[in-house]
Amino acid sequence: MKPYSQILVIDDDPSNREAISLLLSSTGYQVQSAASGEEALDLLQQNSFEVILTDLFLPGISGIDILKKVKEDAPSSSVILITGKASAETAVEAMKSGAFDYLTKPLHFERLKVVIAKALEKTQLLSENFYLRQQLRGKYRFDKIIGNSLAMQQVFSRMEKIVGTDSTILILGDSGTGKELVAKAIHFNGNRKDKPFVAINCGAIPAELLESELFGHIKGAFTGAIADKKGKFEQANHGTIFLDEIATMPLHLQMKLLRVLQEQEVEKVGGNQTIKLDVRVISATNANLEDTVKRGRFREDLYYRLNVIPIKLPALKERREDIALLARHFVQKICQESGRVPVTFSSEAMRAMEVYPWPGNVRELENVVERTITLSDGSIMEVADLPTDIGQADAGSQEPAIACPKVTEQGIDMPQFVAGIERDLIHSALALTNGVKARAADLLNIKRTTLVEKIKRLRIEA
Ligand SMILES: Nc1ncnc2c1ncn2[C@@H]1O[C@H](COP(=O)(O)OP(=O)(O)OP(=O)(O)O)[C@@H](O)[C@H]1O
Numbered sequence: 225m226k227p228y229s230q231i232l233v234i235d236d237d238p239s240n241r242e243a244i245s246l247l248l249s250s251t252g253y254q255v256q257s258a259a260s261g262e263e264a265l266d267l268l269q270q271n272s273f274e275v276i277l278t279d280l281f282l283p284g285i286s287g288i289d290i291l292k293k294v295k296e297d298a299p300s301s302s303v304i305l306i307t308g309k310a311s312a313e314t315a316v317e318a319m320k321s322g323a324f325d326y327l328t329k330p331l332h333f334e335r336l337k338v339v340i341a342k343a344l345e346k347t348q349l350l351s352e353n354f355y356l357r358q359q360l361r362g363k364y365r366f367d368k369i370i371g372n373s374l375a376m377q378q379v380f381s382r383m384e385k386i387v388g389t390d391s392t393i394l395i396l397g398d399s400g401t402g403k404e405l406v407a408k409a410i411h412f413n414g415n416r417k418d419k420p421f422v423a424i425n426c427g428a429i430p431a432e433l434l435e436s437e438l439f440g441h442i443k444g445a446f447t448g449a450i451a452d453k454k455g456k457f458e459q460a461n462h463g464t465i466f467l468d469e470i471a472t473m474p475l476h477l478q479m480k481l482l483r484v485l486q487e488q489e490v491e492k493v494g495g496n497q498t499i500k501l502d503v504r505v506i507s508a509t510n511a512n513l514e515d516t517v518k519r520g521r522f523r524e525d526l527y528y529r530l531n532v533i534p535i536k537l538p539a540l541k542e543r544r545e546d547i548a549l550l551a552r553h554f555v556q557k558i559c560q561e562s563g564r565v566p567v568t569f570s571s572e573a574m575r576a577m578e579v580y581p582w583p584g585n586v587r588e589l590e591n592v593v594e595r596t597i598t599l600s601d602g603s604i605m606e607v608a609d610l611p612t613d614i615g616q617a618d619a620g621s622q623e624p625a626i627a628c629p630k631v632t633e634q635g636i637d638m639p640q641f642v643a644g645i646e647r648d649l650i651h652s653a654l655a656l657t658n659g660v661k662a663r664a665a666d667l668l669n670i671k672r673t674t675l676v677e678k679i680k681r682l683r684i685e686a
């Protein structure tokens with residue numbers, strides 16, 4: 225038993241109330257009691273009780289009214305109702321309204337103790353879950369995804385549009401660009417946030433096991449299937465399934481996956497019963513899926529089914545103006561976690577990071593920041609503190625290569641692309657000159673007034 229658990233006993237019959245209170249406090253609980261529903265509501269306002277034990281029939285506010293109020297205000301608390309007559313109807317109503325259990329008078333004290341212990345266990349579990357969910361929600365708030373660049377603003381605006389819907393999403397991007405982070409943020413900010421988020425990495429599970437991992441199996445379906453097993457789809461029911469590295473899925477399973485998505489129902493391996501599903505599907509890949517389709521390794525119909533709304537995450541080298549922001553974000557996070565006073569990067573070190581190509585994208589940047597901070601005792605990180613290849617990147621290439629996109633049949637928004645480059649250059653110049661515009665304008669070989677005008681037009685935070 226958890227010590228000091230708070231229990232509220234509500235009964236208008238004084239002898240009952242006292243007998244129950246005495247029994248529970250002698251068992252070690254902290255007990256308060258109320259003689260009416262009104263008095264109970266007052267106490268509920270002032271204190272939080274893990275378990276509320278209430279008589280059903282009270283003059284005025286009834287036990288069911290109290291139950292409903294508790295479920296609204298403190299859904300983790302458990303309410304046990306005590307009824308005078310064993311009436312099936314009241315019991316059903318009580319359970320429907322969310323009562324943990326109901327007991328009939330005369331009370332059997334041993335049974336009461338058992339029910340209270342179980343109710344406490346449930347309350348504890350629910351509040352832990354609630355706490356964990358709060359934490360998760362905090363962790364995956366949109367503003368925890370860092371990025372000011374145009375490319376990231378487009379990602380955010382798409383995320384805002386789809387977060388409240390159930391649409392199927394395909395997240396594309398190189399390794400370490402934040403695909404899983406975005407998938408979780410969509411789930412934990414959407415309508416399904418209180419329901420499960422179940423991730424499965426299709427590339428990490430041997431092909432012969434993947435089918436039963438996804439769809440479940442029944443006992444005896446194959447050697448080693450010693451018991452029935454729920455698949456990830458069933459576990460994710462009413463929530464979201466995240467199909468990571470979808471491009472690696474074997475062709476024969478793609479067929480089955482397509483059927484599951486179309487029918488919104490699943491059949492376990494070896495079984496013949498269908499289970500209705502209500503699952504939001506978010507998949508992700510760092511492969512060029514269109515190419516995989518062309519090469520015959522991915523079904524075209526499945527590709528269209530998954531690619532209802534694509535979200536393309538830019539590589540870090542395509543949004544260099546976010547590098548400093550991300551580095552500072554990770555410094556703060558890492559120093560906070562390790563209880564260290566936040567450190568800074570010297571402007572040379574920051575510049576070295578801004579020109580390095582980051583093949584491992586944000587994940588690599590996060591690791592580099594962590595390694596650099598951990599291995600250095602100082603408060604300013606210099607180029608020498610960075611891994612050598614990053615330090616050399618600055619010396620080797622003064623000018624970061626700009627990836628110029630090919631113009632295709634779909635066309636390209638040239639003003640937007642050029643604005644992106646201007647924005648990148650202005651950001652770097654301002655970073656290098658600590659925000660001194662005259663110096664930055666010199667470095668960019670433009671007039672200061674032109675720079676100011678561009679900063680305003682491009683809405684750059686200077
Ligand atoms: N925009 C961002 N802001 C803050 N942190 C980010 C951002 N993008 C990625 N990260 C962090 O970088 C790390 C890698 O991100 P994530 O695992 O989501 O990448 P991924 O695209 O799924 O990579 P992979 O393809 O290798 O699985 C995580 O720790 C994540 O929190």
Ligand SMILES: [Mg+2]
Pocket residue numbers: 403404468
């Ligand atoms: Mg991932």
